[in-house]
Amino acid sequence: MSLLKVENVSKSYSEHQALSDVTMEIPEKTIFGLLGPNGAGKTTLIRIINQIIEADQGAILFDGVPLNMEHIRQIGYLPEERGLYKKMKVGEQLVYLGQLRGLSMKESSKRGKAWCQKLDILDWWGKKVEDLSKGMAQKIQFIATVMHEPKLIILDEPFSGFDPVNANLIKDEILDLREKGATIIFSTHRMESVEQLCDHVAMINKSEKILDGSKVEIKEQFRDGTYYVEYKEGEITNGNGFEVMNTEEIGRGLKRSLIQYSAEGNPNELLKALIGQIEIHSFVERIPSMNDIFISLVKGDPQLVEA
Incomplete structure (x- = not known):
């Protein structure tokens, strides 16, 4: 009401x-x-x-x-x-x-x-x-x-x-x-x-x-199918419907990559593709913050910017 x-x-x-x-x-x-x-x-x-x-x-x-x-x-x-x-x-x-x-x-x-x-x-x-x-x-x-x-x-x-x-x-x-x-x-x-x-x-x-x-x-409306992956050992090669947007060293021998996948895609399929390449320590979807959404809409940019 x-x-x-x-x-x-x-x-x-x-x-x-x-x-x-x-x-x-x-x-x-x-x-x-x-x-x-x-x-x-x-x-x-x-x-x-x-x-x-x-x-x-x-x-x-x-x-x-x-x-x-x-x-x-x-x-x-x-x-x-x-x-x-x-x-x-x-x-x-x-x-x-x-x-x-x-x-x-x-x-x-x-x-x-x-x-x-x-x-x-x-x-x-x-x-x-x-x-x-x-x-x-x-x-x-x-x-x-x-x-x-x-x-x-x-x-x-x-x-x-x-x-x-x-x-x-x-x-x-x-x-x-x-x-x-x-x-x-x-x-x-x-x-x-x-x-x-x-x-x-x-x-x-x-x-x-x-x-x-x-x-x-x-x-939910602004989910864009991006995932953060923290890993040790190996390198991620683009393919199977995903693309590495950026990668950074985060300490303790770990790297973190932002991966563009599909908002409608099954994350299990992405995980399967990554498991064959790297040793995964963390895998989480990046949910857009209200700050991301605010900036994107005010700028008229259809792509959310990373906070």
Whole structure:
């Protein structure tokens, strides 16, 4: 079941086409990666979903109902451009933002403190935002985004400015929010985060959707029949439907070759051909990463590049 449906949405600014007939569905209780290069149209779509701007044409359904102002309190949005009231204290800020999202003052304080405790910044509750480090301020904005327990959470580059320890902390919280029933739209240029977090992925390039599906389905779609073989003794001779793309020394007397075979071919047949030539220590298919796929599609190159 889909929480959000985007149907034939288009948007232009003067002579610039930001979105062109974009259609996609965001499955309920999943992490949905919204990808694309700078200027592709991702931010425009996010702003339309948040009702900051209106689409020129098309429709968006939220839980089966046309998107309307009543849905604002069911959405949490962490924009890439951060912004907090620097002169306010952390606690005052969270209580104020919680009230804007429909919580009472008491409930805002309770939830805000619980989240600060969870993210190890409760000691800063009574201090001004301007005294926070960038990473701490990021945590406050994350809390403000999720503390009202929205059905839909939109995160635009949520790990920007975090050190690895805190990035991992926020990653775990995002996964926990999904497990508790939230649907998350995750917009980022960090493909390693997409690999770790996303269940489904859509990519927009030059205002048009060019990719959409589950991460597993997309990787299967881009399998290209290449295999890594680590071996000792002997040399690999091209033939039997395969070709050695490159070979490198990897230590301990071992070599590693990248072999082009067929995506539809039986790997057992490739193994049989190789066993007669070399002493095999490892044989594994190279599954394209999301980074490979992203670069290939944005460049318009039908051949995946090696990461």
